[in-house]
Amino acid sequence: MPTRSMKQDDPLEDFTRREMTLDGVAKAVFVAGTGPAVIVMAEMPGISPYVARFARWVRDAGFTVYMPSLFGRDGAVPDAEEGAAVFQRACISAEFRAMASNESSPVTKWLRALARHAHDECGGPGVGAIGMCFTGNFALTMMLEPAVLAPVLSQPSLPLNNPAGIEIAPDEIKAVRERLDREDLTVMGYRFAGDKFCMAQRFAAYADALGGRFVARVLPDSAANTDVAPFFARHVTTPHSVVTAHLIDEDGQPTIAARDEILAFFRWRLAGGAGIDAAAAVGARP
Numbered sequence: 001m002p003t004r005s006m007k008q009d010d011p012l013e014d015f016t017r018r019e020m021t022l023d024g025v026a027k028a029v030f031v032a033g034t035g036p037a038v039i040v041m042a043e044m045p046g047i048s049p050y051v052a053r054f055a056r057w058v059r060d061a062g063f064t065v066y067m068p069s070l071f072g073r074d075g076a077v078p079d080a081e082e083g084a085a086v087f088q089r090a091c092i093s094a095e096f097r098a099m100a101s102n103e104s105s106p107v108t109k110w111l112r113a114l115a116r117h118a119h120d121e122c123g124g125p126g127v128g129a130i131g132m133c134f135t136g137n138f139a140l141t142m143m144l145e146p147a148v149l150a151p152v153l154s155q156p157s158l159p160l161n162n163p164a165g166i167e168i169a170p171d172e173i174k175a176v177r178e179r180l181d182r183e184d185l186t187v188m189g190y191r192f193a194g195d196k197f198c199m200a201q202r203f204a205a206y207a208d209a210l211g212g213r214f215v216a217r218v219l220p221d222s223a224a225n226t227d228v229a230p231f232f233a234r235h236v237t238t239p240h241s242v243v244t245a246h247l248i249d250e251d252g253q254p255t256i257a258a259r260d261e262i263l264a265f266f267r268w269r270l271a272g273g274a275g276i277d278a279a280a281a282v283g284a285r286p
Contacts, residue, residue, distance in 0.1 A: 001056050006245075007229065010049040010075040014056070015067065017074075022113035028069040029114065033059035036127065036270035037118035039066050039111065039142070043133035043155075043241055044090065045083035045231055046072020050244035051132070054259070061263045062271060064122045066114060070095075070107065070135065078231030078245075087235075090134060097158065097167060104141045104168050105158070111138055112145035119147035126150070128266040132244060133157045133197065137167040140187060143176045150269035152262055153189045153206070154242050157197040164201035166209060173209050180213040187214050188265055190258055192239035192246070194221040217261070223254035 004010065015030035030047070038058050042051045047069060055065045071093075072078075072086045090096055095107040115127045126149030129139040136156025142148045158167040166173065179185065187210060191198045206214045224239030224246040232245045239246050243262065247255040 001060055004049060004053065006049045006053070007077060008049070009077055010047075010052045012047070012052060012075045015052075015065075020068075020114065020117065022110055022117060025110050027110065028074070030055075030067040030069070030074070031065065032056070033062075033064045035062045035064055035122065036124035036266075037066055037115075037122040038063045038128035038130070038150075038266055038270070039068070039115055039118065039139075041068065041111070041129070041131040041135035041138055042070060042072070043135065043244060044071070045078050045086035046070075046076060047074045048072075048076065048078050048229065048244070050229075050241065050247070054243050054247075057259060057263065058266070061266065063128070063266060064118070066118045068111070068114060078229045080230040080234040083231030084235060087134075091160075096134070102166070102168070102170055104172055105138065108138050108141040112142050112148075115142055115145045115147050124270055125272075126270060128152070128270055130154060130262065131156065133241065136198065140176060141168050141172060143179060143185075143187075144172060149183075149185060150266050151187050152265065153187065155191050155195055155198040155240050156189070156202065160197070163199040164205050166202070166205050177210055177213065180210065185213065185269075186265075188217070188262065189214060190217045190219070190242040190262075192219050192221055192224055192242065194238050195240050196238045197236070197240055217258060219254045219258060223248070225255070 015032045020029045040055045059065045071090045096105045097103045127147045128150035130152040131138040132154040139151035159165040203216045221239045225248045228245045
C-alpha cells in the first residue's frame with residue numbers, strides 16, 4: 001500500500017462511495033476490496049486518514065471493507081475546533097447513547113442491517129466488525145446479527161460518564177453471551193493502559209459480562225505515537241487510538257502487533273484461517 005500523509009485530507013479515491021438505505025435510513029458507506037466483509041466503524045471525529053489507513057490494511061489482507069460515514073467530514077484531518085463540534089453534535093444525537101449505561105445506541109440497528117447486507121453481497125462464513133472509541137462497543141451489539149462472527153472493540157469509550165459502564169442493554173448482553181458460548185466465538189478488546197476514555201474498569205465490566213469469551217489486550221502507554229493531528233493533540237491527552245492515530249507504523253511496534261493480531265483474527269473467523277499465524281489464533285481462543 002502506498003505511503004500517505006496522515007496530515008493531509010484523504011480523498012478516499014480508492015473506495016467506492018455508496019448510498020445505502022437500510023431499515024429506511026440512508027447513509028454513505030465507503031467500500032473497497034474483495035473477500036469476506038469487514039465493517040470498519042470510525043472513531044471520533046470521523047473517517048480520518050488514520051481510519052482510512054486501517055481500512056486499507058483490512059482490504060489488503062483479503063477482505064471487502066464497508067466503512068460507514070457516521071459523523072464528521074469523510075477523509076478530513078481532525079481539526080481541533082471542528083472535531084470538538086462533531087463530538088458535541090454526536091453526544092446529543094438521537095442515534096447515539098453517549099452518556100447512558102446499559103443502553104444500546106439506536107444506530108446499531110442500522111449497523112446490524114449493514115452487516116446482513118454485506119454478508120449477502122460478499123458471502124463467506126460471516127462478517128467481521130471493528131468499532132473504535134465512540135463506536136467501540138458497537139461491534140459487540142452487532143453480535144445480535146447472526147452474520148457477525150468476528151467482533152473487535154478498540155478503545156470502547158461509551159458511556160462517557162461511567163468508566164465501569166457498558167453501552168449495551170442487559171437483555172442484549174445476555175443474548176450476546178449466550179451466542180458466544182453456543183457458537184464458540186470470541187470478542188477481542190484493545191486499549192492503552194493509561195487511556196482516560198477507556199479505563200481498566202470498562203474492560204473489567206466486559207470480562208464480568210462475557211467471561212473468557214472476552215480477550216483483552218492492554219498496550220503500554222510508551223507504545224503510543226505522539227505525533228498526532230490537532231484534534232488528538234488538544235482533546236485526547238492520553239494514549240487512546242490503538243490502530244489509528246496512536247499507532248506507530250514501524251516493524252516491531254506493539255501497535256503494529258495489535259493490528260496484525262486483529263487481521264489474523266478476521267482471517268481465522270472469516271477466511272478459514274488462510275494466512276493466519278497459529279499463535280495468534282491460539283491467543284484469541286477463550
